Amino acid sequence: MSLQTLLGTDLPLIQAPMAGVQDSALALAVCRAGGLGSLPCAMLDATALQREVTALRAGTDRPWNLNFFCHRDPPPPDAAAQQKWLDALAPYYRELGLDLTEARTAGPSRAPFSHAVADRLEGVRPPVVSFHFGLPEPDLLARVKRWGSVVLSSATTVDEALWLEAHGADVIIAQGLEAGGHRGHFLDGDVSTQMGTFALLPQVVRAVRCPVVAAGGIADAAGVAAARALGAAGVQVGTAYLLCPEARISVVHRRALCSDAARHTALTAVFSGRPARGIVNRLMRELGLLNSAALPFPLAGAAVAPLRTKAESLGSGDFSPLWCGQNAGTCSERPAGEVTLALAEAWRRDALAP
């Protein structure tokens, strides 16, 4: 069965869910163009989730995707670990005139998918649900499956792809090292196990039977055609949508994306506690990319948040996570529907051929 048939879309093109930089507006624009629009839910509280899901249901009769993180909550860090992280950030608090006691409680958190969230979605029955960082516990996943939702999850290695298929994923997203945002790895935290998209993709395609979607560094029709040639059933694209008018990126993120700075991205754990790819900025340069003092995901972010807020109010992105893939060169301010159709050209040409 083709990916389009499985998802119920016209195009085998998924707009990557991107927490913190988009809401239902971007997802709707992509759905209307025939792709699969995604709503990132990891940072939404109950009210926001309901509002955004209502907007999706009202805005289109085409399928859409709800995306959740499914990390396991880490044990509360001990006082020494907390202090170590605060010590690393203390000079920046002093520089920006902030009170270090704010660091303990402030900031956004990312909650894993839970039975409480599933309760809220019981009547919604989302057409597609995608997960990052593996899959939820079997009983929770079974609830999602009973809704009839198609289940997607990201694999960053062949082992993860095999695990996801064995544990119930219907579609595997092969997330290459080029991808912007958080690495979806969940079996092995060693980033040296991670591969670029066009090394990972054909190996995953050979290893599993379910459809494989390529993600990471794909930003134009030629990239889509290359993924297709390597066996992808479709593509998931994030960074190429970041400058669309329907996205909600911050002023500092937009400025960085439009500048030469976007040519230098790296993996860093300093913003959340897990490796994620973003445009290199001051905090990444000065603390080191994978600083061992950073608290485990998602706790590191709370102490960085006040720095980010203050710096952004002064027009600086020095302390902001500027998530971005390695191929931001084609980012443009075109409407998301146009970006979707341009990306899907390789598939559309075939569909239109006599």
Ligand SMILES: Cc1cc2nc3c(=O)[nH]c(=O)nc-3n(C[C@H](O)[C@H](O)[C@H](O)COP(=O)(O)O)c2cc1C
């Ligand atoms: C700004 C940004 C935020 C992201 N947030 C999420 C997220 O909330 N959930 C998720 O599954 N993936 C997230 N990702 C990763 C994407 O799913 C996908 O792997 C990536 O965008 C593909 O690479 P590309 O950005 O080079 O197109 C994010 C990516 C970016 C750029």
